[in-house]
Amino acid sequence: MDQANIVIIGGGVVGCAIARALSARWDDVFVLEALPKIGMLTSTRNSGVIHSGLYYAPGSLKAKHCVRGNQLTYEFCRTYGVPHRRIGKLVVASSEGDFEELKALARTGAANGLEGLRIVDRAAIRAREPHVEGAHALEVPSTGILSSEDLVKAYARVAVDHGAHIVKNAKVSKIEAVRGNIRVLSEAGEIEARCLVNSAGLFADDVAALLGSDMAAHRIYPVRGEYCELVRAKQDWIRGLVYPMPHPQGLSLGTHFTKTLWGNVLIGPTARYIQDKNDYEKDREPVEEFARHARLLLPDIEAADLVPAFSGIRPKLTPPSQSSTAHAHSKGAPDFIIQRDPQFPNVVQLIGIESPGLTSAPAIAEQVDELVGEILA
Numbered sequence: 001m002d003q004a005n006i007v008i009i010g011g012g013v014v015g016c017a018i019a020r021a022l023s024a025r026w027d028d029v030f031v032l033e034a035l036p037k038i039g040m041l042t043s044t045r046n047s048g049v050i051h052s053g054l055y056y057a058p059g060s061l062k063a064k065h066c067v068r069g070n071q072l073t074y075e076f077c078r079t080y081g082v083p084h085r086r087i088g089k090l091v092v093a094s095s096e097g098d099f100e101e102l103k104a105l106a107r108t109g110a111a112n113g114l115e116g117l118r119i120v121d122r123a124a125i126r127a128r129e130p131h132v133e134g135a136h137a138l139e140v141p142s143t144g145i146l147s148s149e150d151l152v153k154a155y156a157r158v159a160v161d162h163g164a165h166i167v168k169n170a171k172v173s174k175i176e177a178v179r180g181n182i183r184v185l186s187e188a189g190e191i192e193a194r195c196l197v198n199s200a201g202l203f204a205d206d207v208a209a210l211l212g213s214d215m216a217a218h219r220i221y222p223v224r225g226e227y228c229e230l231v232r233a234k235q236d237w238i239r240g241l242v243y244p245m246p247h248p249q250g251l252s253l254g255t256h257f258t259k260t261l262w263g264n265v266l267i268g269p270t271a272r273y274i275q276d277k278n279d280y281e282k283d284r285e286p287v288e289e290f291a292r293h294a295r296l297l298l299p300d301i302e303a304a305d306l307v308p309a310f311s312g313i314r315p316k317l318t319p320p321s322q323s324s325t326a327h328a329h330s331k332g333a334p335d336f337i338i339q340r341d342p343q344f345p346n347v348v349q350l351i352g353i354e355s356p357g358l359t360s361a362p363a364i365a366e367q368v369d370e371l372v373g374e375i376l377a
């Protein structure tokens with residue numbers, strides 16, 4: 001049986017960022033990834049936006065990790081050649097009635113330490129985005145876009161350069177505490193570690209249950225987000241990142257427009273609770289529905305201008321029954337859960353790492369590095 005200092009379950013962006021941080025300090029770091037490649041799930045099925053930290057309750061882990069992660073992600077991308085661009089975004093209030101809410105959003109952003117926020121008028125919106133309709137907009141300069149596939153690979157590459165082992169096709173099926181260590185059985189064999197990190201994304205609650213941890217009670221509810229793309233002939237209708245006001249009772253930031261690094265424009269993601277954590281396609285929303293939502297900001301859009309694109313699944317902690325009262329991106333939304341397991345103190349659990357997890361990954365890794373330092377001290 002292999003011996004390790006640290007086993008990380010999950011080779012998504014968060015697991016790989018953690019592996020990179022921990023392997024700089026510790027030998028014998030292993031990442032066990034169920035699938036044949038790293039980053040095949042939520043980590044590459046997303047908008048690829050480097051978020052600023054605008055929406056999250058001041059003082060929350062989401063706010064802290066997103067703001068710090070924004071800075072660290074830009075630094076990492078520059079250092080390791082990950083394709084990215086700091087293009088800024090506009091949050092558009094389509095009617096005068098949304099003005100107070102837009103100002104409140106700007107205050108939350110300022111409380112989270114964002115710099116350069118500015119409310120602009122219709123003429124300024126038009127100058128920046130000639131096809132977008134809105135009364136006012138909030139300019140957020142620190143938002144950007146990146147290639148999430150390249151980001152995951154780069155975190156993993158640096159971890160491997162530090163000596164970490166990334167084991168694919170290694171789905172974990174059994175975990176037990178033995179003599180102060182944690183024994184993990186996966187498709188790739190058995191390994192015993194002094195410390196375990198559960199970074200299994202959508203399946204983090206299932207992994208906690210394998211250990212017999214009470215933290216498995218933090219159940220993950222899969223919420224699918226689907227995207228459409230603008231047809232090539234209309235791609236220049238959107239130049240940057242354009243968001244509506246976040247819906248006060250929604251599960252997402254609202255149907256927004258994302259110009260990718262490759263010049264295409266994503267519309268979405270939608271938000272719908274599903275039963276199966278592996279169901280990316282069943283009963284997809286018709287393009288007419290996307291067009292209906294998108295028309296709020298882009299009045300000339302027709303269903304014929306859209307083609308269906310990929311989808312991703314959010315690991316939500318809010319059950320469907322409470323979703324109308326727990327605001328996803330405001331003070332009522334559940335925070336990231338990142339802590340040592342009270343029953344198994346040499347296990348670090350990460351549960352509910354939804355958006356802005358891509359951006360926050362390097363800051364989450366710093367927190368996990370501290371927790372692991374306490375365990376292995």
Ligand SMILES: Cc1cc2nc3c(=O)[nH]c(=O)nc-3n(C[C@H](O)[C@H](O)[C@H](O)COP(=O)(O)OP(=O)(O)OC[C@H]3O[C@@H](n4cnc5c(N)ncnc54)[C@H](O)[C@@H]3O)c2cc1C
Nearest residue numbers: 010012013014034043046047049172201225354357358359
């Ligand atoms: C539609 C959508 C849009 C988003 N847009 C953005 C955005 O623009 N910006 C942003 O910052 N965030 C965004 N996010 C959030 C971000 O994508 C996630 O927070 C982030 O990818 C989570 O990464 P992860 O490593 O925790 O999870 P994952 O990518 O799910 O990785 C977990 C890994 O664990 C593995 N695993 C699971 N169970 C086991 C097991 N038993 N044994 C071994 N391995 C296992 C899985 O195979 C998987 O590879 C978005 C999310 C969605 C769904």
